[in-house]
Amino acid sequence: MTCRIEFYEFVTSINSCYGPLFWWDLFFLFVLLMSGNYDLTSIICVSITVFGSGLMYLDWKRKQVYYYGKPCYTRQRSQRISPFKRRKLFDQIPTSRYGEFQREGIYNSPYKRSNGDKRFAAKGASPSVASQQAPPKSKSRDSIVKLHIKSFKIPELFIEIPATATVGSLKRTVMEAATAILGDDLHVGILLQGKTVRDDSKTLLQTGICHDGRHCNLGFMLEPKSAQIMPPLHTDDSRLLSSGMPQDPTGHSVSLTPQPEPSDVSPLPPVMNMGCHVDNNVNAVCSLADISTNNTMPDSQALVAVPAITMEALAVVPFHQKSRHSEFLQRRTRRPFSVSEVEALVQAVEKLGTGRWRDVKLRAFDNAKHRTYVDLKDKWKTLVHTARISPQQRRGEPLPQQLLDRVLAAHAYWSQHQAYQQLKIPV
DNA sequence: ATTAGGG
């Protein structure tokens, strides 16, 4: 029996973080997840929300982290990790903007300072960055690149296991395959505007990662040495209401073939020197597990603490099953209905009833491409609920009571006449 | 592709 493990992606979500240093935070968390005693079969669709509450600023030059304006050092951040939070969304392209770096090079992982953990040192990173005190001449306002890292992406795992194998052996096999990836040549890949950035010597400014305050699509991924770049996914569509970014609705692109697209930002293909080399998987597991277990971490060790981890079930699907080809659909960006939209919805439902959402869509939201008939149906459901609860319990933009009254009236009316009116086709 | 409901 050949199985393909899909949805194999480690997802993290870091909110309000500043600074690419979090690559290592994420990676560290990742390693912890992969190496801990957690059932590997559940390391799927898990996301981690770090620093979910509160702003965190990282001063790239000073190597300091600020919380709510109060300075602290990176090792203290472990206190602010919020519980892991499950999320099903992936392939988020973080945005970054502003900022310029005084120095080029990759941030040196603090892990390198911990004894025996040199394995996790950033190989090839400019060694002076982390170890030396940065010149505090910064205005530090423009020197910060704000990154919102929502996910890492790692390639699929392919394993083969006899059909007579036990579930336990399957889990172990998965574990081995996963740790093998970690142990060998895992490194962080960067996608900028859908193209891989491979020139590590360039500054963020030069590569356009922090292009004059404009948003740019930036993606990170964990990839083993031999794996090719996964095709980048779309970015958020918060701005485009109808234009729509060219996405891939069919959702393939899991191909492990290299992307033919030439990379503007990376003429040279040197291996990412952020590669993390773990000499021994077992040792790595142990050391990391210890770190996560012990609250007393050497000040130079882990950046983050790992709270209780909620795991999700792994999606191990038969190889021939027609899954979404290992594509991860992003949860649509939330678009609260405006009052005018509600108005249009109510009016349409008053006319068409509550069983013909497709017609409602065509009638009142035909040009609103982001509103599907399912959305409208759902919205009506919430509208009815909203109209029934007390105004104090309502959230979002206040809706005119008169409008909510119409909702209730229409709901009551069509509840009575639905069966009958279903036969008629008024337009 | 739509509907209808639960998650």
Place this chain on the structure above:
DNA sequence: CCCTAAT
């Protein structure tokens, strides 16, 4: 909003 069984 998502997921999906049932049409």
